Amino acid sequence: MDNQMIFDAVQEIFRDNFDDDTLVLTRETCADDIEDWDSLEQINLLTAMEKKFAIKFKLEDVRGLKNVGDLLDLVVRLTA
């Protein structure tokens, strides 16, 4: 799966989770940009990504994520 495919899949997960088909992510998108994005929603997003990409996050891996770019880099690393 290349980086663009991962980005598209992550964006789809965000759209589904936040019930917003118009949501457009950038690498800089962060929790301040999406009203409902709190710690629990972050776990929901990560859990959906675990299923989608057949990966497993550890709490310490996801704690320092600042934005979508960090998240994408982590997914790319774990799926490599």
Add this chain to the structure above:
Amino acid sequence: MPNVYVITGATSDVGIALLGRLLATANREDVFIAQGCGDLHKLAPLCQAHPGQVRPFDVDLSDRAKVDVLIDLVGQSGLVPTHIIHLPALPVVNVKFKNFDEDRFAKDMEIQLYSIVRLCKAFLPAMAKAKFGRVLFIQTSYTIGCPPKNTAAYVMAKSALGGLLKSLAVEYARFGITVNCVAPSMMETHFLQDTPSLIVQAAAAENPMGRNATPADVVPAMEFLLSAEAGFITGVTLPVTGGSAIV
């Protein structure tokens, strides 16, 4: 007089731990009616260690007719329960309210609420006549203060149990029957099988004690509430949370 324990959800991790603890100090004549559903093999070691004392019943608590059969069988045995302990629930699912599954919720309410309503209706009158009884439910710290998002079904069912607890406590206090709950924070058992691991890890990290509860934390509190010396404590929901939920 022997104690007669009716334990629903006895095959759960908490149920097995509680049974083991109670059996360790029980009199030889005490009887434990232990309900499970399709998993009674989990009770085999306890049955072998305490022959005749543990009487397992395979009952689907979501089926009212089967609950009634259990009630009839206990009645026909001539045993009058002294202790009722109600533990079962469907596993917690983390679901947004827009995806709320009403059928699953109805089944959970049958298991968590209606089954114990029927059991209490059947057994409490005789317990009241005997002037002694202990009733204990397991609730959740989610009903204390602000619950986590996406757990509406679980919180509603457990809150309904809390309502039953308070109502029974005042109605039966004069008959020497206490009705109480323990309310653990997230407890690491098979019950969490449908809970994402990240949620479990995050709950442990956020707990003031730095970990989640285990049955070994909760069962001693249950044993105390079931004891004779806890006779003046009723209507209580006792948090067992490591400080993550404080009344």
